[in-house]
Amino acid sequence: xxxxxxxxxxxxxxxxxxxxxxxxxxxxxxxxxxxxxxxxxxxxxxxxxxxxxxxxxxxxxxxxxxxxxxxxxxxxxxxxxxxxxxxxxxxxxxxxxxxxxxxxxxxxxxxxxxxxxxxxxxxxxxxxxxxxxxxxxxxxxxxxxxxxxxxxxxxxxxxxxxxxxx
Numbered sequence: 001x002x003x004x005x006x007x008x009x010x011x012x013x014x015x016x017x018x019x020x021x022x023x024x025x026x027x028x029x030x031x032x033x034x035x036x037x038x039x040x041x042x043x044x045x046x047x048x049x050x051x052x053x054x055x056x057x058x059x060x061x062x063x064x065x066x067x068x069x070x071x072x073x074x075x076x077x078x079x080x081x082x083x084x085x086x087x088x089x090x091x092x093x094x095x096x097x098x099x100x101x102x103x104x105x106x107x108x109x110x111x112x113x114x115x116x117x118x119x120x121x122x123x124x125x126x127x128x129x130x131x132x133x134x135x136x137x138x139x140x141x142x143x144x145x146x147x148x149x150x151x152x153x154x155x156x157x158x159x160x161x162x163x164x165x166x
Contacts, residue, residue, distance in 0.1 A: 002125035007063035011044040067127030068138040104143035
């Protein structure tokens with residue numbers, strides 16, 4: 001139990017918008033080989049296996065955080081209009097990712113107090129609100145994750161989504 005946060009990749013499928021891709025993924029288990037919709041998404045299906053459990057999805061996890069409430073706070077304020085919900089998914093643009101990346105660098109360089117650049121956010125099992133070693137470790141890890149995504153993620157062919165649950 002606690003704050004889990006993900007960046008997910010979803011394919012941009014010709015003739016489908018993001019909402020349609022997400023709806024299709026949500027009812028993926030009902031699609032059958034040969035169905036028109038199944039045939040449309042078939043080239044984008046990813047197969048996963050972990051801990052003896054296997055599944056298929058159109059989405060793929062590209063980043064994960066646990067109880068990094070300062071990062072969650074940034075996403076809540078910047079992509080979800082300041083509304084923190086126990087479960088939400090929102091698209092993240094390349095410009096937004098760049099903005100968060102710059103804030104991570106600024107926070108790590110300690111040019112500005114951390115509560116001004118990436119403030120913590122309280123919540124049910126969200127973790128510490130202290131600007132301690134863990135806080136800075138998560139900022140540094142986030143900087144590395146974002147740097148990799150900014151270099152390698154293809155925003156032309158995929159949507160980038162922020163998902164959280166708590």
